[in-house]
Amino acid sequence: MTPLSRLLERNITKTGNVSLPASTAIIDKMDSIVDGMERFAHRSWEDAARRSGVLSIDNDDVEFGRLSPTSRYRNAPEIDLSMPVPCEVDMARMYLLEGRTTTTDGDSLTADDRCSDESPPPLVKSSSAPDDVCSLRDVITRDILVEYAKVFHDDEFDLATHPIVLRNLWPAESFHDFADVVDVKSGSGNNDDRDRFRRRGHRRLTPNAILNDPQLSNLTLPSYFSDAANKTGYAALVPDAADGAPTTLSQFLRKILSGDSPNAKIGTQVIIDEHPELRDEIMPPSLAKELFGWNTYLEDAKLWLKYRLSAGGIGTWMGKLVPPMTTFPVFIAGNRHRSAGIDETRHPRTDLHAEPIGNIASQLHGTRRWTLVPTMWSGLLRPTISRHRGYFYSNMDPLIELRQRLNRIPLVYECVTRRGDSVWIPPWMWHRVDYDDDGDGEISASEDRLSIGASIFHFYPTLYITNFPLFSFLIVPNLIREILGFNVE
Secondary structure, X not given: OXXXXXXXXXXXXXXXXXXXXXXXXXXXXXXXXXXXHHHHHHHHHHHHHHHHOOOOXXXXXXXXXXXXXXXXXXXXXXXXXXXXXEOOHHHHHHHXXXXXXXXXXXXXXXXXXXXXXXXXXXXXXXXXXOOOEEEHHHOXXXXXXXXXXXXXXXXXXXXXXXXXXXXXXXXXXXXXXXXXXXXXXXXXXXXXXXXXXXXXXXXXXXXXXXXXXXXXXXXXXOOOEOOOOOOOHHHHHOOOOOOOOOEEHHHHHHHHHHOOXXXXXXEEOHHHHHOHHHHHHOOOHHHHHHHHOOOOHHHHHHHHHHHHOOHHHHHHHHXXXXXXXXXXXXXXXXXXXXXXXXXXXOOOEEEEEEOOOEEEEEEEEOEEEEEEEOHHXXXXXXXXXXXXXXXXXXXXXXXXXXHHHHOOOOOEEEEEEXXXXXXXXXXXXXXXXXXXXXXXXXHHHXXXXXXXXXEEEEOOHHHHHHOOHHHHHHOHHHHHHHHHOOOOO
């Protein structure tokens, strides 16, 4: 599945050495054989699906995203973490899953008092205990999350294979400018204000901070997507603006805001590699560990080595020697408004692909629209391995052919993340991201119309293998090259 001629691209590009005709001919021949095997596998999978009735009829005239008798689009499971619940974990679980709560009159509500497909009834504070109500984000556990999803969304829900949207992962006040609360430099404000500051934090992954923060604004981007709207196929997944004059992060944002590069996009680890303290703005670490089993021991040890053994770059060298279990990419693009008379397909996007890592994707500004396809339907998406990186992409025209195919796949999830939301994407789940604004939400009234998101990419060895053994085997050469820094993308 990986054309072997790509192994020569890096050396030919750097050295200009093209005097290997015999070797090149052999590798090109092997390349064509492997590509032929790939096409044969695609046809075989699709023919088997048609015979089994999974792809029972053609539905070519169905528009992308529009429900039809044969489409299986479904809202992704979700839970609102701002929901008020009892502060005691067992009571919170009972309230969420069994529908029991106590009103001011002491009456009890049970699961029979509400429809099975609705959220729990509003929790009313007891007059005798005004402080016995917390937000769900403060008490939720992994078990509660899974049980809730099974009760309200899918009785077969499993975090290993199912996505889930965490609504209001971050409270709205955590995005407020701290200047409205207390003057940090002067130290003014009472202790309560300072506690509120610690809860809110002073966010730097915002448009205003990126444009004005002296450290972030001058950060140099190694590469970015100059046009993430009009390219298709493999080219749409590879940054193309890597050469020429360096571009800083603030310059990149201004190009989007000014309209010079309205479809530009970045997905970069550089920001948090240079400023690791920004990891905490993606998701509260304690919550990521509790809900998704995020293990930070290796990354914390590498940071310790980096700063304790900084002399001569020893710490940095040792950190690179040990492959990372976690990375923290930041994604920025313009939110193009969908309105009458505008081609709704021409907006920044990331085409359908699958990766070997679990992705906790948080929305820090603006919106993103997600299309998620379970791994079990990979054979219907013409999966093709990346040339150099550790992912598979769907080798179908995303603007025409893939739209038609998604309307015929048995199950496709959709969701929109807005500021403060997060979505969990299991390893090898197919996902596409659209940076378009449907006018529903705060971004429609915003002048900057930017989408800023950040992810925790974490490697789960067991899920890497069990979720799709074939993919996990085929991707090994690319993972080795990526770990060793031999990729050219």
